[in-house]
Amino acid sequence: MELLTKPTRVDLAAADASSVLVLAPAAEAVPRLVVLLSRGCFVRCTTGMSLRGLLLDQFRISPVYLEREIKIVFLDSSPVDDLDAAIVRDGARIALSAAMPGLAGAAMRRDGLGWVRASITHHETSADRPVAEGVMLLKLFNQVMEELGPGFLSRGVYVQGPMLADFLQGLDARFWQRCPIGFNGVALGPEALAERLSGDPAWLRLTMHLEASNPEAYPWR
Amino acid sequence: MVGPAGEMKMLISNISVKDPDGKLRSGGRGGLGAVMGSKKVKFISIDSEGAPLVTLADPEKFKVAAKTFANALMTHPVSGQGLPSYGTAVLVNVLNEAGGLPTRNFTYGQFKAHDKISGETIRDTIIARGGKPKHGCHAGCIIQCSQVYMDKDGKYKTSGFEYETIWALGANCCIEDLDEIAECDSIMDDIGVDSIETPVMFAVAMEAGVIKWGDGKEVVRCLREEIGKGTPLGRVLGAGTGFVGKAFGVTRVPVVKNQGIPAYDPRSVKGIGITYATSTMGADHTAGYSVATNILKVGGYVDPLKKEGQVELSRNLQIATAAIDSTGMCLFIAFPALDIPECLPAVVDMLNARFGIALTGDDVGNLGKYVLKTEHQFNLDAGMTNKDDRLPEFFELESVAPHNAVWDFKPEEIDAFWNF
Numbered sequence: 215m216e217l218l219t220k221p222t223r224v225d226l227a228a229a230d231a232s233s234v235l236v237l238a239p240a241a242e243a244v245p246r247l248v249v250l251l252s253r254g255c256f257v258r259c260t261t262g263m264s265l266r267g268l269l270l271d272q273f274r275i276s277p278v279y280l281e282r283e284i285k286i287v288f289l290d291s292s293p294v295d296d297l298d299a300a301i302v303r304d305g306a307r308i309a310l311s312a313a314m315p316g317l318a319g320a321a322m323r324r325d326g327l328g329w330v331r332a333s334i335t336h337h338e339t340s341a342d343r344p345v346a347e348g349v350m351l352l353k354l355f356n357q358v359m360e361e362l363g364p365g366f367l368s369r370g371v372y373v374q375g376p377m378l379a380d381f382l383q384g385l386d387a388r389f390w391q392r393c394p395i396g397f398n399g400v401a402l403g404p405e406a407l408a409e410r411l412s413g414d415p416a417w418l419r420l421t422m423h424l425e426a427s428n429p430e431a432y433p434w435r
Numbered sequence: 436m437v438g439p440a441g442e443m444k445m446l447i448s449n450i451s452v453k454d455p456d457g458k459l460r461s462g463g464r465g466g467l468g469a470v471m472g473s474k475k476v477k478f479i480s481i482d483s484e485g486a487p488l489v490t491l492a493d494p495e496k497f498k499v500a501a502k503t504f505a506n507a508l509m510t511h512p513v514s515g516q517g518l519p520s521y522g523t524a525v526l527v528n529v530l531n532e533a534g535g536l537p538t539r540n541f542t543y544g545q546f547k548a549h550d551k552i553s554g555e556t557i558r559d560t561i562i563a564r565g566g567k568p569k570h571g572c573h574a575g576c577i578i579q580c581s582q583v584y585m586d587k588d589g590k591y592k593t594s595g596f597e598y599e600t601i602w603a604l605g606a607n608c609c610i611e612d613l614d615e616i617a618e619c620d621s622i623m624d625d626i627g628v629d630s631i632e633t634p635v636m637f638a639v640a641m642e643a644g645v646i647k648w649g650d651g652k653e654v655v656r657c658l659r660e661e662i663g664k665g666t667p668l669g670r671v672l673g674a675g676t677g678f679v680g681k682a683f684g685v686t687r688v689p690v691v692k693n694q695g696i697p698a699y700d701p702r703s704v705k706g707i708g709i710t711y712a713t714s715t716m717g718a719d720h721t722a723g724y725s726v727a728t729n730i731l732k733v734g735g736y737v738d739p740l741k742k743e744g745q746v747e748l749s750r751n752l753q754i755a756t757a758a759i760d761s762t763g764m765c766l767f768i769a770f771p772a773l774d775i776p777e778c779l780p781a782v783v784d785m786l787n788a789r790f791g792i793a794l795t796g797d798d799v800g801n802l803g804k805y806v807l808k809t810e811h812q813f814n815l816d817a818g819m820t821n822k823d824d825r826l827p828e829f830f831e832l833e834s835v836a837p838h839n840a841v842w843d844f845k846p847e848e849i850d851a852f853w854n855f
Binding site for chain 2: 245246249252253283285286288291292293309311312313314315316317318319321322327329330331332333334353355356357359384386388389
């Protein structure tokens with residue numbers, strides 16, 4: 215079973231204050247880092263909005279991109295057909311994907327054969343729409359991950375140290391040669407980073423800086 | 436050609452052919468390698484030198500139709516983008532999110548290490564190691580959903596690294612190491628066994644305690660040393676999922692008509708469950724692939740909110756898929772055929788231009804019906820009954836997380852499938 219623990223407000227505040235990790239991969243290495251979003255990262259959000267409102271207004275996804283490219287949307291592991299009816303609450307789990315192959319792929323699509331998976335489709339059952347600052351788990355898959363992932367990582371996501379360490383250990387030396395690391399404003403090597411992350415279950419804020427576009431952003435290099 | 440598994444007439448054996456790069460491509464499912472083995476045929480070699488070219492009854496019409504068809508394939512987001520970029524394993528993350536990725540021998544619907552075996556991670560790994568994320572398995576393929584996977588040293592390991600194989604060894608056997616899964620895939624090609632049936636069987640063997648969950652190294656050893664060499668244990672494993680369940684007293688045995696169930700949990704996606712139950716060769720996900728049933732006119736209106744709708748859909752998809760299969764075309768043309776109106780008529784036009792005939796969409800639909808009925812009659816004549824069109828009992832008794840869904844189709848509802 216896949217279980218992901220949600221960070222508390224205290225966790226987020228602590229991460230913002232004292233566990234800030236900045237990775238600055240070269241442009242060609244960015245696709246390797248955005249794969250992290252297929253595992254899932256937490257982002258801050260305002261709750262009580264519709265799913266469409268979250269995607270368009272908070273995530274700043276264009277309406278055209280949403281209609282043309284994001285064909286599959288999950289809320290709390292259920293495929294969503296009606297983005298306006300589905301409400302985002304604190305701790306929600308949201309996943310976005312392009313169109314997928316096969317009957318199963320077609321069944322998951324918003325404009326596909328949704329009735330094939332009617333028993334798992336999302337149905338909004340509560341009128342309760344608490345508006346508040348919250349946090350949600352975001353997962354991005356396939357082309358959507360490649361196209362939207364850099365933006366989310368640039369704005370910052372929250373992850374737990376051991377989970378991030380597990381992901382980063384799959385990246386080889388060639389990646390790290392082209393990716394300066396800053397932790398709380400201090401330069402670190404990949405080995406020191408791995409050691410620090412794997413032994414500490416605390417949450418941290420991860421931000422990606424694009425090396426070519428903003429070289430002054432990492433003076434610790 | 437067949438490998439040692441086919442020579443030993445194992446029920447998990449398959450028939451392989453060589454792709455344009457000389458690597459093996461396998462026709463799995465159904466144990467056809469054992470048929471060649473029983474006839475003592477090791478391989479069939481075809482010398483094309485001096486053979487006549489393919490003739491076209493109407494070359495100009497064929498060219499126009501082929502161009503329309505190719506454009507449809509290239510512009511569709513699945514056949515033009517998703518599959519060439521990530522291969523069929525692009526489904527891993529999405530099915531996991533839906534709770535439809537069978538895990539630990541169909542016990543759960545989600546796998547905690549899904550991202551480690553996903554199409555996205557495979558693409559990333561292949562590029563980093565200098566492999567090919569995009570590769571055609573036959574001459575002239577324009578979808579190119581195959582790929583060439585390299586090991587950690589950048590040397591060739593396997594190609595055609597498919598979703599079903601990766602799911603079955605990954606989520607269903609709980610093996611998290613992609614390189615171990617690739618090693619298994621390579622050995623399965625070498626010894627000539629079906630890469631769905633074999634890992635589904637291994638999951639049952641794991642449930643029985645023969646192998647530890649997630650022990651990829653032991654699976655590698657069993658493939659090479661037991662199945663590949665035909666030891667007594669290898670012969671048991673090589674007899675397939677159903678036999679291993681009986682041999683070791685396992686009750687959660689995912690088979691229909693003694694064929695292992697593929698990578699979509701029928702409790703979460705019930706339309707696929709009907710196809711598993713009724714497909715004539717046993718649980719076969721490709722029998723009901725998405726095809727434009729409305730264009731083929733084999734459908735008619737169904738109420739999607741009722742169970743009859745699911746049965747009707749599965750029937751129409753199986754009829755349409757049987758027709759597409761009869762053309763010899765790759766089943767992945769189904770995706771643009773579903774969404775792009777001019778795609779399927781272009782296929783019919785190509786057939787007409789090739790042979791100088793005048794097929795219509797109705798004719799193609801009728802062809803599919805004829806194929807399906809003939810296969811069904813073969814099964815009846817072989818002694819099968821409607822009781823063979825059933826999913827294993829555990830799908831009704833055990834709910835699958837996270838949606839706690841169960842299989843709830845009654846026998847008479849499934850039997851209505853054959854009313855056409």
